[in-house]
Amino acid sequence: MPWSASLQVGNDIAELSRLGAWVESWATQHRVADETAQRIDLCATELVTNVITHGHSDAPARVIELRIAEAGENLILDIDDDGVAFDPTLAPLAAPVTMDSDRVGGWGMRIVRKLSDEVHYRRAHGRNRLSLVFYPRPAA
């Protein structure tokens, strides 16, 4: 029987500290490979950080819902929020940072695209849903 787990976090940076414990709990219970669990932990952290820090100030997301589900050999992470419509898959990646510029950051989506295997966005019922698919990868 395929398993799933979910977590609700508020729109608050302090809530990010709950993500690591959530990932660890289902990864241990369902014997998910460390490498896969760590990729999901990092992608979830980056995406929830984006919702919290880049959300529209007039209509911020109130609740962010995460759900992880087994789908055959893969794992699917859904992240839903009720903020204004925003499709991060259409946003261009920030230009690479150089040591000569003053700019830092813009790494979140770059990390998500590299560490997940598929990224899908849809807007439904006034909510953003980002779905990430993680294939099993051979141990390094």
Add this chain to the structure above:
Amino acid sequence: MELRAQDTPDGVKTIILTGRMDIAGTQEIEQQFTTIAAGQKALIVVDLSGVTFLASIGMRTLVSCARAQMNRGGAMALVNPAPMVNQALIAAGLDSLIPIYPDLEQASRGLQASAR
């Protein structure tokens, strides 16, 4: 997170970070890290072997300090990241900004060569 700093006889300062470098962890060490890593001209090695998780917020601190150190005429290197932390550094492209070495000795040699 925890931070320990050591001066080595060859003039390189080693900063040993331990723990989860997410937003909470980064906030815990950021001020002390910035003071040691970027407060004055130095050759800095950041030992990442005890870092179990590195988010972009932590990378921001590393790059800001590496850049400040470079502007002072010093240099910074990262050493011995765990496989997943290394994967995150490469995914973000940080390996092209801050050199990453497999051990302290090679990092120390690399920094001293770049400072000549």
